[in-house]
Amino acid sequence: MSASDRWARRTRAHLAAVTGVVVTAGIAAVTLATAASAASGCQVAYTTNTWSGGFTANIAITNLGSPLTGWTLAFTLPGGETVGQGWSATFDQSGPNVTAASASYNGSLATNASTGIGFNGTFSGADYPGDPTGFTLNGTACTGSVPTAPASPTPSRTSSPTATVSASPSPTPSSGSAGPAVQNDVFWKDTAGNPIYSQGGGVLKVGTTYYWYGAKYNGAVTYYNNPGAGKNGDTSFNAITAYSSTDLVHWKFEGNVLTAADLGGAGWVGRIGVARNPATGKYVLISQLDSELVFATSSTPNGHFTKAATQSTIANVVNDMSGDQSVFVDDDGQAYLAFSNRSGRSHLYVARLRPSDFLQVEPAVNIANSSAGGREGNIMFKHAGTYYFCSSDLHGWNASHTYCITSSKVASGYSAEFVMPGTDADFSHVTQTGLAFAVNGSAGSFVVFGGDRWSDFAGNGIGYNDWMPVTFNGTTPVFHSLSQWSVDAAAGTWSVGGGNNYVLNPSVEADRVAQSTMAGWTSSANVANHAGGHTGRWSMAQSASSAYTASFAQTIALPNGTYTLSALVKSSGGQNSANLYAKNFGAAELDRAINQSIGTWTQVSITGITVTNGSIQVGVSSNANAGNWIYADDFTLVRTG
Template sequence: MFGLREIFKKATFAVSAVTIASLGTEAQAQTIQNDVFWKDTSGNFIYSQGGGVLQVGDTFYWYGVKYNGAVTYAANPTKKNSDTGFSGVTCYSSKDLVNWKFEGIVLKPDQAAGGWFGRIGVVYNAKTQKYVLAGQGGSPNWQFGEYFATSSSPTGPFKFARVQPESEMTFFVNNNTGDQTLFLDDDGKAYVIASNVKGRTNLYVAPLRESDFLAIDGSKTVNIHKSRVGGREGNAMFKYNGVYYFCSSDLHGWNTSQTYCMSAKNILGPYSEEFVLEGTQHDFSHVTQTGFFIQVKGTKGSFVVNAGDRWSDFAGNGLGYNQWLPISFETGKPVFHSLSQWNINAKEGTWSVGDGNNYCLNPTFEADRVSQTSLTGWKLAKASSADINSTSKKRTGRWGLYLTGSNTISQTLTVPNGKYKLTAYVQSRGGQKTAKIFAKDFGASEVNADISAASSNWKQKSVAEFEVKNGKVTIGFSIDGESDKWIAIDDIELVKTSKSVATPTTDPIPVTPVEPPKDMDVVSKDSVVYEAEKGFIAEGVTETTHAGFSGESYVNLDNSKSSYLKIAVWNSEAGKRNLKVTYANGGKNARPISVSVNDTVQIESLDLDVTGEWTDWKSKEFSLTLPAGKSIVTFKSLTDEGAPNIDKVEFVKTEENKDSSDVKSQEKTIGIAQRITPHHDVNMHKNSRYFYVNGRSMNTLQRKASRIRVYSK
């Protein structure tokens, strides 16, 4: 029998070691264990609340606030406290979203005023090459508003930059934000996702000033929604497959809530009507408030992590500050999965339910936050006029179940087939006619266990192991006795005991529709060489990693059939032109591409063979029919490996049907042709033996028909 402190130690020590779970012969996933206090790779508690995660390359950086009250509650989680004293902003780094290395206090208290500091996030501004931290707080000289700090490194230190005072934020009702987070879009633009302060009935998408991210741009801020049914807080955003989801919680203070969402195809709206995020209703988002979201994109798929804030220090609602849950899109709509344990493979973009997952929803009765006559996730057979959750009859957290008289409480769950164990901690007054814990409707007869024996101490009770054969089970508790004959229940577990090979769950990697600007210009109308990095890149980056390229960099398109490069070229007169592309393919296989002109495919597959190394640059020549003037040439990947690295595209100067008998004449002709620009008046006379350039006769010694191609310099 463990007391609360011993239970807490057992749970938190377990999470300091990473669990490895197999997802087949190739993939390895690591386990996220919720409902405990997390520890970093050094075995120390993770203190990170009200923050966000920024991905830089293959590394995730997690920023949050360390509060004085978080330290005292983690050390002795027996009652909530109100110590919101600011100890600094912490930073942790990870490559797998499970093992977190402590990088230090990256924003120290001396960089801010005293009092509340929080709801922070970090984004990167490519123009200033600075990491920008924004949140709610005051400057060192006690000026309050939207707080900004900057750093040249994701691991800090961050230094105070400025506060945007409330007097400048008249675009918010009451001149400030309520809860807020930061959202960094695919195009590098950053936004504050917020409600207004004092009432919080208005929701906003507020762009940061693009030049440096050190101010909210009020001229572009949009009030996307005004609530008709009360305020919203815990505001955060994620994007999936080109759709933006603005999510919030009820105005419940530090407590929990189901999650409300709105969606739009444009970040500034219009947004849909609010809807409840499926899966958050039955235990109020796994006993959390909306925190922030993490987009996981891997080699096999993608999904979204809901990083919920539990605020157990200030609400007292259980163990753990951070509860991370997967959101999937199997039906095209987001679905929240309430899991106590799950496996994640960030590299592949897959997840699966953990072997130790507790399938019971709201198992500690913490979701409801206040006294209730009915409980979230549970069905009561007879309506009760008395509160059935109790702050005195509880084992962990603030609440427990308290039943008297004659009644039954149950929940029906959809679960995988297999063998299960159902347990709960029980106290009893004794003297009831019957009192039991039961499981039924699983494809066989009910199994139950008597819990009527009087006990003032918490005792764990269980039913006999049972096998689910029809994909569902109803679990619950019943009592039949006098009004003073009570039972108390807490910490229920429904765990699968028969192990099976975990099937990783994932969704297709989302492809966000990206279109080049309609006014996409050529680099120069006088160019014959077009550097790839000057074009429009969809799903790819510019790099300088491999030597031997020309220009400033080269283009590395993503390993995807949907990646492409667009280049605007200029052609002086319509006709067939020869071009060549310079590329490097250090892979094992050829990487063909299609080539289009103004969205019409002219080459269905241009073979770009292996070059040997990524530093071996080769050229491939091809022909296109181009109209006069500007054309958009698109090079699109055709395989899952994407395209080779592309350095440049250039016109090839060709000479057709030359007469080799008159070398000097040909040399003169070629020399003249290379000096002609598209602005000259070029005419061909009768049988093509005479050419006129600006009215002057040229090539009078040419004996046979000849053609001269005119090129810009």
């Protein structure tokens, strides 16, 4: 089966216009220069993935006119569709009329620059009503018109960065999946359009409904309202929230199931899990509460929980209490606490919850010890009879590789530690292990890795919750780092989303600290991460105090098709050459010149990249003079056809 066959998906595509790039034979690279004066115009590509009663729409917007500092896209839905959760824009709907206003981080669109937005929607009736037939951008009809006197592409030869093969495995979707899209790298919203606040929690499936519990911290609200202000240290507890979903995308807010007042006032509350006790029929919530554990019960999974017990020590544990923890429920309904020890977190444990009521953690079993530093963010899941205990580095709130051990028994016989494949190139999609749960359906099964980005306390980008599919090569779990993926929870299948960004570590946030080599990328001399990004804390920088060359590259395996490459850049200008580029995709290299002065974050793009060999190298290269510099951030490589 060919690569394109493996990646085939059912889509409906509407192109408001099609433009191309002409490459002259024999030219090593083509620089796509921005016209000094551009006529008004825009282009929209609207692509949908549909299923019974619902669809995901991915919208690629290209500004063909003068540079924009903010934009609103408007269109009309033809058949009574309803807009649900959206991303990368603020959506508003009045009857069939929809507007999408730019977010703070993508409002600047230079001439010929592109950005991607999207939403999940619903419709009534058996058949999808169809795509919008017209779009306007800031009131201008998107007819695909181009500047009347475009600048001719300027040939320029560029130095070639050293290629690297991505450490992340190529995403291999399960077959037959079609459903709503999980959109990562954004702040999630519930079905009422309100921000989802759920961190350090867990998911419990009851019947066909998934219940998601987590903590709402006051600092999370602050960061959501103004992420540009950076991280904060406000871990003060607001409530434990509960959300429910049958499709793992549309989450209904069930309420605050436990509040600070319920706990008689609280300092630290976190690392929350819920399990149903088979003997009592009660749902039992377990959480850290300052230096001890608290237990609360409810007769329903979404009902208000009542404090029932506390526990100040766990037997057989170094320093007597958990550091990080999660709740794991085995196939027989027995619940366990998976955790590392307080103060050091180098000892890993599994402890059974008292079977009669789950209101006590029984003496723990030390299943492994870490010789390479502490392990936190401890999670546990089971697949095909194998237990997996996974953790992160001891990095506070920051992103990490995911480290796992496995066994055929819940509390003994665990393997040596290994790094989960797929988590190395972008440190688990710039997250820390947060939660995990199995999705078992009529046609397949996989595990959802719920990564906590902790942006409120780490400042490493947009969004708190980033969930990824985990598949299995024998007993080896494989992490698929995706910005967008579709899921059919009933079938137990998933597929790569049409709006997925194929660049790993696109905002260079994964490394957490100053580095000259960034995760997922190959760098030459004179490259480092720079404290000051478009989103998050970091961006890529090329600079030196004497004349220099520099390269920053990533090689990506991906399905054949047409793509747009974009990045946010700043530049001193004055370089002999400096380019955003795409190469080794089956055709001549394409460049976008960035050796002019660019004082504010500006999106630059290369459109119409037709991949025919299942691979591409993207990056930034420069041949520069002393004191010249370039910053680049938020790389995207999105399929448009």
